[in-house]
Amino acid sequence: MTTYIIRRLLIMPITLMGVTFLIFAMMQILGPVERSALYVRDVPKTENQINAIIQRYGLADPVHLQYWYWLVGRRDPQTDEVVGGILRGDLGFSRTGREPVIEMLQRRFPATLELALWSMIPIIVGGIWMGIKAALNHNKPIDQISRIFATLGWSIPTFVLGLLLLLVFYARLGWFAPGRLSTQFALEVTRPGFTQYTKMMTVDALLNLRIDIFLDALNHMVMPIITLAVIQWALLLRVTRSSMLEEMRQDYVRTARSKGLRERTVVNRHIRRNALIPVVTIAGATLAGLMNGVVVTETIFNYPGLGQMAAEAAVTLDVITMLGFALFNGILFIGAYLIVDILYVVIDPRIRLS
């Protein structure tokens, strides 16, 4: 197992490098003139300005040099200052956010993380619970209902679901609202009396002992959470169910029954435990699915996270923000997949001990 983990850890930098290649390659689709616009606050107007930027950042140099500059930065021979370089944290300037991309990512990530974390509750609890129930009642009504839910949930586009929720719960019933906080609290949380420890509103509200803000933040998140969760919930339900059905057929279940174990013990100790091991493998896919959903969901519900930023940047063709977002995702998911892979190896004794 340790060699597997070491191998996996050694592959990680290779993949990481590949990701930077890929992003750099996407950037190269644009010509030097277009790329020159990516690095600075104001869109350069005159040819002189453009040429100055191309020179300063070496945008007309050979590709491998450009990659190197993009990676570690380039010393400007005239001013002798280092410019660019993603390793230095210089991901460029976001026109959408009117701030450096890296700062924008930092500022908006907590909101998205908060949304994703809350969504995990219905996904995991609902998906696994329904999957197990469905499998244990194979071909009975609850199984049929689960299957219908899984198929429908898997087929409905996120943005359609989001808009339908808005139609019903906001426009018609007025129960939940889009955005992140009501106006009355939006200001309050920026005032000195309220400390933003984590920048995650629900967590900060609790840490500041403000139940009213907590409930308000949660209220704003109900619709996005449902929108985000349904698809992944359906996926997890499907995987859990089939994994359970698979394990229920195994010989060792017959052995457990032949020992006279209570049905509850057979299910809990023998079937469920084994069935949930493969479920871990889709944790990565679930996270990726959440990130996909976040882009659309945040846009619909006007929720100020990374996804909304990406969608805005995409519409305004703010390429540098998009590339920054891509890089952020690349790094995030290399890490996430690594953890999932290692976790899988660790929880399965067949692999752990061989």
Next chain:
Amino acid sequence: MTINTSEAVTPAGRPAGIPLDEGFLRPPSRLEKALGPEWARLIRGIFTNPLSVIGLIIVTGFIVVGLLAPVLAPPPKPGANPYQIPRDGFLPEPKPPGTPWVKNAPYYVPAWYSLTGNEEWVHLLGTTGGQYDIWYALIWGTRTALLAGTAVVVASATIGILVGSVAGYFGGLVDEMLMRILEIFVVFPSLVAVLVLSSILVPIFGRSLWPAMIALIVFGWMGYARLLRGDILSNKQRDYVMAARASGAKDTHIILKHVLPNAMFPTLVFLSLDMGSIVLSFAALSFLGVGVEPGYADWGQIVSFARNYIVSLDTFWYVIVFPAIALLLYGLGWNLLGDAMRDILDPKLRGKIG
């Protein structure tokens, strides 16, 4: 050369003339004779399972609608670009279903139209803001979905099958390298990657179907490659491949006759599921605003109009509900079909792909 294996014993009382080892072989059905056992099983399965019949009806329905688009929604002038949705004025406010059509109505009233109870063209499903006719957009959007979806699926399947076959067949270093490259592509959540790439491609191709299509292909082949590679690897180990080699078969013969045909059905399942999900991603991109120019007949774009009326969605429900039904049905149709095929072909595959 004759060898009597039936010995001299003929049990008394049994009707004479039946060769001993005929056993209880059932005669094959006509379907089976014509198509072989797997296709026969697949087709019989699809037509006997109520869910897949529903899926089949939905998908066929969309194909019929796509084919009949010129009759269902004729363009305003003969010879006009049918993919341009006709506008009945420029008012920002949507109009409800049944509103009379004033400007740019289809140039003739087809025979079927009397079924709707109208003599002249009305906005059957209402208009969006900017007075784009929803009925027209959905009918021609079906064509867009089918054409763009098929093109993307065919292209990414071709790339994936090629990469997967090469990796699976050659194995070793080639396999290792291709898989490392593949891993780089799968690191990004699919919609995120597609969004980034298409926003970079828009300046080059302009607003059209191309940026989204290319991006969906570039980040859409990996599933096929993985599937095919795995299938080839497992098929290579099968005894019947060993048997063919023992008979002196060439590698090309083995691949073409034994390995690829057996990998075909899982690919088919994946293809069906992909047909649905590609169009949903495509619509999501349009919805976010990275896609075709305004007015192009495309489902996602119609839905994106709804974003302007979030507060009054209950009044303008038709802006979201009708496109939502189209999108949901389309995804559902392909998913039901794909799921049914998966269950028929290999019950063990349940929940493993897609």
Next chain:
Amino acid sequence: MAPLLDVRNLVTRFYTEDGVVYAVNGISYTLDEGESMAIVGESGSGKSVGVMSIIGLIPSPPGKIEAGEVWYTGRDLLKLNQEELRQLRGNEIAMIFQDPMTSLNPVLTVGLQMTESLELHLNMSNAQAKERAVEMLQLVGIPNAADRLEDYPHQFSGGQRQRLMIAMALSCNPSILIADEPTTALDVTIQAQIIELVQKLQKELGMAIIWITHDLGVVAGMVQKLAVMYAGFIVEYGAVDNLYKHTSHPYTMGLLNSIPKVDAKERTRLASIEGLPPDLLMEPKSCPFAPRCTFAVEQCWVENPPLIQVAPAHSAACWRWEAVRSQTTEVGVAA
């Protein structure tokens, strides 16, 4: 004295999409305390289903026990509810299975799998159960037993896994052990080890054994009684000596003849049973073996023979048992 287990006219069917599978069609046998018997048959003969039905282990649906009585210590097992049957299983009637790899839970430690039935049936504390588990592991010949409780099944070899299964099954001192082809998946030399182990343990612990197998050879020396099954029927039933020496059913005879004699001096052609076993989806009306039988006469195609007593403690389901018996006794199948 009443037998320990008395199975009467057991009928089990499976209601599948393809139709009704006539798996077990009215079988009867008895098992005395401490006795060992074997049920022999090919795949699909109903030998496993017949035994699984007794202790409520057939999957239902699609399986259904249609008729019969199974008397065990004054109770009809078929009338017990699942809970009562459950308390019996593993405690009084234990099982071991064919494939020790798949029959052990791969993600639970051997210790846990050993102790769970002890804690349940014998109300032992965890410490007591562990102690007993180590004892049992030593008994079946697992070296360093105490250190191995924390190991997982895949860390044991094939033969050791079957020993684990045996230890697990015998830990609650059952009065009946059902062994469902426990040696089929093992190599010849390991098979010999396991058979010896079971025989030794039977002597020490005194339980009765039902040995399910497809191999007439394996059980010849180790059981007292034999039931040969074909297509869901017991076609021949009786004490081992009698059955091997005065075989009275053509199927049993065919089986015996199709095994080459290890000690045969000259090479005679193997006598094989031509044809195939019947389709279990068809309701058996005539003798199920008639289509493959060299002795079959008109009657065999009309009427399915019941088990007919051919000698004390020996019966066969064949209209022409006398012909069969005379032939085997004369020629001497096994002599």
Next chain:
Amino acid sequence: MSQENGQKNGPKNGQKNGKEVLVSVNDLKLHFPIMRGVIRRQVGAIKAVDGVSFDIYKGETLGLVGESGCGKSTAGRAILQLLKPTAGEVFFEDRDLTKLGKGDLRRARRHMQMIFQDPQASLNPRLTVGSIISEPLEIHNLGDKNSRKERVQELLRVVGLNPYFISRYPHEFSGGQRQRIGIARALATNPSFIVADEPISALDVSIQAQVVNLLDDLKAELGLTYLFIAHDLSMVRYISDRVAVMYLGKLVELGSRDDVYDRPYHPYTQALLSAIPIPDPDKEARRERIILKGEVPSPANPPTGCRFHTRCQYATEICSQQDPEFRNLGTAVAPHMVACHHAEKFL
């Protein structure tokens, strides 16, 4: 090479002991590399076949027996070059198969065929019985479409199946019938040598005899030569002319059927024979079983010296130190080879 067979240095095939040698295997080795560690370095090898030498005479059946994992199936595949041998020579007629080019080897395959253990897995479910059986004919461009069809029908008849089944698919048949289809495929190109890799172990007892009889009949009728690989010792005795016993990648005993079965010299052979179940309660009760200790050690790390010494009741010091020579204790005409330091004990 301690297992070097003394008889094997001159001209490879041809007459030997008055019999014509069809296949000659010389110090055949097949090692599967074990890749471990971070960069998948080869850290060892599973010595599945580790220096095996024997001849197969024309028209005979050589039985190859051993427990699972002893390398008998691997040896069969290595002889047919379906797995690339690590070392050694395999002469078929007069050519060394291990040195043939790809094309020559493919052409040579016409004359040597294989029957597989699992008839379900060895028949492509997507092809009809007809195309399965005619595949070797197509590969070697034998005959035209019509004559191939006739040939397939003839082959079906030969293996006892109705030629009418030519357009059916494998899944419609029972296990025994499928094995007959596999046999028909192996016979299609009129081979002279067939490796039968446990052809009956997946079948029910009553069907096994059918298949064995068929193989036996075909041998007589078509003048075939078999390498019959099996773990069922009683069937091997029945079908074989000579028997080779394998343990952990090496041959431990090789001789005529009666020699090996009636006068086994190797303790492992003795143990194997004593474990054969006898369907006779009297004999079963009377005979003495040799119960071997422990299980077969891993072929990745075989014991030193004689590989059997860890389980052998006669083992002495020399056994753990020196690999015994594979020597002839029979006559020059009827060799009875054994690899045991103490074999004289059993003479």
